[in-house]
Amino acid sequence: GNTGSNAINYTAYQKLPYKAEDFVALTDMISFANVLVVPVKSPIKSLKELVATAKREPGKLAFSSAGVGQTTHLMGELLRQSAGVDVVHVPYKGSAPATMAIVAGETQFMFDNLTGSLGHVKDGKLRALAVTGATREPELPDVPTMTELGMKDFDKVGWMGFFVPAKTPPAVVKKLTDNLIAVLQDPAVVQRYRELGGRPGGMPPEQFSQMVERDRQEWGALIRSQKLQLD
Known part of the structure; x- marks a missing residue:
């Protein structure tokens, strides 16, 4: 198994004990959008208002993430670059504390994994402004995509997938x-993944390989442009 962060690591880290050619991609296990959320008490009701507030008050808005180099971090960096806003990154040690920080209002917004925030959105603790990915999420049909709202390069999703050594x-x-x-097409698996806010995998290997390579190229370009080295 492996995660989308692996596509990020090739650029973010100067030294890794492996390289892309060491693995063969089999298929994706699950993919999940990131959802742009704010605390329910926030006066910010839309992406447009978020960007306007950030421009009006540079350096005042903070976003939480599951850690430096995670997709929850890089989506925030992508917003910083795309919208030209000055926002502060606050990394936490993992998804759960990062999500609880935004629920508690310690930070002002977050691109959380949908699997982490969906329950809080449905319970009325977080307000969802937009989702990443190419299409709207079945669990949040009224929430627009970042692309719909005019933001480029936000059609990315997080994923987990299966790889084996290249010599297999x-x-x-x-x-x-x-x-x-x-297994991934089993109706029980499909239903469970959807309940978690994810989309079941099962892509053909060629398609999955192309997605991994695209992530590697696009996240790499962002990391280089923002000079985000992790070691």
Whole structure:
């Protein structure tokens, strides 16, 4: 198994004990949008208002993340770059504390994993302003995508997927891939993943490989432009 952060690490870290060519991508396990949230008590009701507030009060708005280099961090950096706003990044040690920080109002906004914030949005503790990804989320049909709101390059999602060492025999790779895709298409698995706010995987290997490479290129460009080195 592996996560979308692996596509980020190739650029964010100067030294890694592995490289992309060491692995063969099999299929994605689950993908999940990031949802732009603010505390329910926040006066900010839309992305437009968030950007306007950030421009009016540079350096005042802070966003929480699950840690430096996580997608929850890089989405905030992407907003900083795309909207030209001066906002402060506050990294936490993991998704749960980052989410609780925004619920408590310690930070003013966050691009949280949908799986982490969905319950809080439905319970009325967080207000969802937008979602990342190419399409709206079935669990939040009234929440627009960042793309709909005129923001480019926010059609990205977080993901977890399956990889094996590059030296694995092709017959083994095919059998593993076929078995994994079959499991991921099981109705019970599909339903459970959707309940969690995720989308079940099962992409053909070629399509999954293309998605991983695209993430590697696009996140890499952002990391270089923002000079975000992690080591």
